[in-house]
Amino acid sequence: MSTGLNDDDRKTFAGIADVLIPAAEGMPAASEIGIQGEILDKVLGFRPDLRENLLRGLRAVKGKAAREAAEFLNKTDGTAFGAISLAASAGYYMDPKVRKLIGYPGQENRPYNADETPEYVRNGMLKVVSDRGPIYKPTPK
Amino acid sequence: MASAGSDRRGESADVLIIGAGASGSLAAKHLSENGFKVVCLDQGPWVDNKEFAGARPEWELMAQKRWHPNPNVRDLENDYPVDTSESDVNPLMYNAVGGSTILWAAHWQRFMPSDFRVKTLDGVADDWPFTYEELEPFYEQAEEEIGVSGLAGDPAFPPGKPLPLPPLPIGKIGMKAAEGMNKLGWHWWPGPNAIPSKSYRGRNACVRRGTCLTGCPEGAKASMDLVYWPASLKNGVKLITGARVKEVLVNDRGLATGAVYIDRQGRERTQKAGIVIVCANGIGTPRLLLLSTSKRFPNGLANSSGLVGKRLMMHPYAAVTGVFEEPLESWLGPAGQTIQSMQFYETDKSRGFVRGAKWQVMPSGGPLGMRAAYGGRPLEEAWGANLHRNTKRVFGHAFEWGIIAEDLPEESNRVVLDPKLTDSDGIPAPKLIYKNSENTKKLIDFHLARAQEAMKAAGAVSMTITPLMRDCGWHLMGTARMGEDPASSVIDQWGKAHDVPNLFIYDGSTFVTSSGFNPTGTICAVALRCVKHLIANRRDQEIAA
Numbered sequence: 001m002s003t004g005l006n007d008d009d010r011k012t013f014a015g016i017a018d019v020l021i022p023a024a025e026g027m028p029a030a031s032e033i034g035i036q037g038e039i040l041d042k043v044l045g046f047r048p049d050l051r052e053n054l055l056r057g058l059r060a061v062k063g064k065a066a067r068e069a070a071e072f073l074n075k076t077d078g079t080a081f082g083a084i085s086l087a088a089s090a091g092y093y094m095d096p097k098v099r100k101l102i103g104y105p106g107q108e109n110r111p112y113n114a115d116e117t118p119e120y121v122r123n124g125m126l127k128v129v130s131d132r133g134p135i136y137k138p139t140p141k
Numbered sequence: 142m143a144s145a146g147s148d149r150r151g152e153s154a155d156v157l158i159i160g161a162g163a164s165g166s167l168a169a170k171h172l173s174e175n176g177f178k179v180v181c182l183d184q185g186p187w188v189d190n191k192e193f194a195g196a197r198p199e200w201e202l203m204a205q206k207r208w209h210p211n212p213n214v215r216d217l218e219n220d221y222p223v224d225t226s227e228s229d230v231n232p233l234m235y236n237a238v239g240g241s242t243i244l245w246a247a248h249w250q251r252f253m254p255s256d257f258r259v260k261t262l263d264g265v266a267d268d269w270p271f272t273y274e275e276l277e278p279f280y281e282q283a284e285e286e287i288g289v290s291g292l293a294g295d296p297a298f299p300p301g302k303p304l305p306l307p308p309l310p311i312g313k314i315g316m317k318a319a320e321g322m323n324k325l326g327w328h329w330w331p332g333p334n335a336i337p338s339k340s341y342r343g344r345n346a347c348v349r350r351g352t353c354l355t356g357c358p359e360g361a362k363a364s365m366d367l368v369y370w371p372a373s374l375k376n377g378v379k380l381i382t383g384a385r386v387k388e389v390l391v392n393d394r395g396l397a398t399g400a401v402y403i404d405r406q407g408r409e410r411t412q413k414a415g416i417v418i419v420c421a422n423g424i425g426t427p428r429l430l431l432l433s434t435s436k437r438f439p440n441g442l443a444n445s446s447g448l449v450g451k452r453l454m455m456h457p458y459a460a461v462t463g464v465f466e467e468p469l470e471s472w473l474g475p476a477g478q479t480i481q482s483m484q485f486y487e488t489d490k491s492r493g494f495v496r497g498a499k500w501q502v503m504p505s506g507g508p509l510g511m512r513a514a515y516g517g518r519p520l521e522e523a524w525g526a527n528l529h530r531n532t533k534r535v536f537g538h539a540f541e542w543g544i545i546a547e548d549l550p551e552e553s554n555r556v557v558l559d560p561k562l563t564d565s566d567g568i569p570a571p572k573l574i575y576k577n578s579e580n581t582k583k584l585i586d587f588h589l590a591r592a593q594e595a596m597k598a599a600g601a602v603s604m605t606i607t608p609l610m611r612d613c614g615w616h617l618m619g620t621a622r623m624g625e626d627p628a629s630s631v632i633d634q635w636g637k638a639h640d641v642p643n644l645f646i647y648d649g650s651t652f653v654t655s656s657g658f659n660p661t662g663t664i665c666a667v668a669l670r671c672v673k674h675l676i677a678n679r680r681d682q683e684i685a686a
Contacts, residue, residue: 019520025529046199047206074520085524086205093508094198102532103468104508107195109348110473114290114307114338118331121292125319126330134296135328137487139254139272140261 003044003051005058010036012058015066016073017088027101030092039091047090053083154180154379155684157399157414159386159429161185162240163661164647164668165420166365166373167283171672173376177679180412181373182384182402185219185237190360195352201509208355210235210244211612218405219383221564223424224572230455232424232573232614238382239366241422242661245615246353247335247362248478248501249289250658251280251298251666255487259549259654263488263495265580266549269653270625270634271670277301279666279673287363287665288341291333297483306338309347311502313469314540315479318502321599322482332478332501335363335661343371351474351504381412387568389417389433389442389644396685397442397644403566415684416643416675418636420668423453423617423650427556428571430621443621443631443638443646450557450620452550454655457577458613459544459585461592462505463601464535471505471540478503482542485591486657494583496547498657500592503543508536542592546584547657550619577609585609616660621650636671642683647671 005013017030033039044051057080061069073081092098099106120126156172158165161183173179194203205214210233212220219236235244254273259266281302293303308331311319315331322329336347336357347361360367374380383405390398390411399413419426427450433442441449478501486497521527559572577585589606596604624630627639632651638644647668649660656663675682 020524021528022525024526025533027529042199043202046202049206070520070524086202089528090199090202090509094202096198099198102508102536104472104536106198107200107350107352107472107474107507109196109350112310112349114309114346118292118308118311120311120316120319120331125323126292128323129328129330130294130296132296132326132328134299135483135487136253136297136299137255137262138299139274140258 003041004055005040008062009055009058010040012062012069013040013084013088016070016084019066019070020085020088021092027098030088033092033095033097035088035091039095040087043087043091050083050087053080054087056080057084153399153413153415154178155414156416156418157182157412158418158420159400160240160420160422160425160648161238161365161370161380162420162422162648163242163365163664165418166239166369167665167668168418168420168647168672169378170369170373170376171669171676173373173378175676179378180414181378181380182386182400182412183236183238183380183382184385185235186382187366188237188239188243188356190356190358193352193356193358195350195355195358200352200355201507204355208244210354210615212236218565221568222562222570224559224562224570228573228575229577229609229611230457230575230614231612232455232617233612234422234424234617237366238370238380239364241615242364243356243366244354245661246477246503248659249284249291249333249335249662250499252656252658252663253298253486256654256656256658259496265495266654267624270623273299276666276670279669280662283662283665283669287335287368288337288344289333289335290338292331295330297328297330297486304333306341309334309336309338309475309477310349311479312473312504314471314504315502317465317469317599318540318542318595319480321595324598325595327482327484327595329480329482332481334475334477336475336477337361343367347475349474351472351476351506353474353476385564385566385568386429387432387566389419389429391435391437391442391641392685395437395641396683397641398685407566416645416682418645418647420646420648422648423620424556424571424573426646426648426650427620428558431558432569438640443640443644445640446628446631448622448629448631451552451555452619452622453554453556453573453575454548454550454616454619454652455575455614456548456616456655457546457581457585458610459546459589460541460607460610461589461596462539462541462605462607463596463599464539464603465600466538466602468537469540471537472507473504476504485588492587494580494587496549496580496584496657498544498546498584498588500588501543501545502540505539505541508532542595544585544588544592545657545659546581546588548655549578549580550622550654551578556620616649616655618649618652618655618660621646622653623651624653635674643685645671645675
């Protein structure tokens with residue numbers, strides 16, 4: 001499905017996304033990972049509900065400098081700013097390179113042995129709790 | 142009980158169940174294996190666990206819309222809107238086969254003995270018509286059927302039969318929280334979850350993906366579509382999805398005769414039955430009863446007490462999130478609770494309020510969730526280089542002590558029919574009128590202060606306080622309460638409506654008080670107690686012929 005975004009929209013989006021997510025602290029800027037291209041299409045494919053607000057915001061600030069545009073939307077149109085900032089940050093953190101840099105493997109399958117005695121039992125951490133005895137009020141007679 | 146007739150082509154059933162969530166699913170299974178012809182109506186569809194995004198990169202993005210627990214945000218056709226303009230809290234639920242267990246975190250809690258005797262012990266609210274001890278065998282059976290993982294011996298509860306499955310891992314976040322609690326000498330225990338730690342009765346073992354709240358892609362978590370429906374369908378239960386019930390019908394004798402529903406083609410249909418059991422949750426049930434007016438019941442069905450819709454309880458939820466120096470892998474599941482605490486659960490009147498709260502540690506998800514509340518704040522605070530700094534500082538290094546505050550029943554907190562708002566079929570939507578009481582506010586303040594102490598003891602380097610989470614109304618209770626006196630209750634202790642001898646209610650709307658616990662375990666145990674009583678007394682049960 002077409003996202004309905006033209007080249008100007010994508011350019012405006014990239015500029016605002018870089019204000020929100022700049023190259024800093026060893027992390028790439030949003031536009032460096034191509035946030036305005038396929039990533040944005042993917043985000044809007046998952047979340048078509050964002051499209052209308054995102055487009056309204058981008059077109060309202062067309063021609064403004066990126067920082068000015070971001071400040072303007074944050075102050076005047078929270079819904080549009082929300083859609084743009086969510087699309088930018090969601091796309092950014094879905095990117096495998098970004099995930100690697102922040103040490104996030106995604107919601108992973110982590111094997112464990114359910115029959116193994118848990119550490120908190122082996123080391124006595126839980127025993128001190130049981131040793132203090134019951135803390136509930138019984139049913140009154 | 143004689144059969145009310147054939148259930149072919151929707152003509153009639155012995156029992157009509159409205160709602161295929163926790164209690165409706167359990168009831169359908171037990172009735173069908175005891176020879177009852179059962180039809181169950183649910184307004185939602187089946188959900189295939191391949192639809193859940195938990196194992197895919199878009200998980201957090203989808204969690205904010207398609208899998209959001211607030212039906213007003215999700216806004217699917219199978220949802221109904223809820224007017225929350227006069228409510229402190231938004232209700233959370235899911236409409237599908239399995240009901241809200243599709244999106245629940247599967248915290249499996251029993252209530253404590255004191256929860257059933259609040260009036261006697263604390264002089265407020267009411268006592269339940271039965272005790273913890275009377276409910277205990279039904280907790281045990283439900284835990285076996287549903288598959289609960291946990292460790293025996295929690296001193297916060299009376300001793301009992303061990304849970305059927307070993308506990309899930311508590312992870313680094315659970316260990317860190319437990320260390321803090323031990324420094325203070327406060328209670329903690331590995332949290333019981335209705336999530337199998339080993340494969341169990343056709344369900345897979347949990348893999349700790351941590352996405353329980355947006356649907357379990359592994360087919361592990363105890364959502365009732367997986368727990369009860371395979372057997373119920375085998376037993377011949379007819380489950381009709383996409384069936385939005387608009388009215389429970391009654392005859393001249395004041396007996397329920399079935400229900401009218403609208404299918405997804407917009408056609409109005411009638412399902413007849415000898416007995417009707419409503420399991421539509423603490424909002425859907427009173428909505429339906431209030432919609433079901435007739436000459437005999439002009440104020441809504443089973444509402445001679447005037448209590449249908451009143452005494453809504455939704456468990457205000459507060460939280461303290463702590464950030465730690467060391468990496469804690471805090472995206473790992475279950476989510477699901479890792480550890481819990483009942484240190485401050487029982488009443489201590491010197492605190493200036495009655496009752497208490499359960500605490501729980503849960504993982505904090507992925508990096509996007511942290512951005513959710515940043516709109517409107519100065520740009521440089523949340524974005525720019527600070528975004529990266531904050532992510533590196535907090536992501537994977539934080540966990541939450543969540544606080545479930547006991548909500549006392551008040552008639553002013555209620556569900557009513559909205560005069561204007563309707564669902565997509567034109568049926569009046571519910572409106573919530575719900576305010577936190579002074580007792581609740583004092584309770585939350587006290588617990589937030591203690592939870593900060595717990596975080597500090599565990600070594601948190603910074604904390605964020607959430608005094609009341611608006612999107613927290615998972616636990617919908619009290620709007621068709623049970624009791625012995627028809628003047629002050631809607632149903633009796635067996636779920637039977639005082640006013641309509643073949644109408645039953647089995648969901649959380651029947652609760653007398655809310656406790657401070659996640660209620661699904663008790664919804665299941667109470668529903669099991671009720672349905673077994675119905676089955677045992679079938680010969681004496683009056684039905685609509």
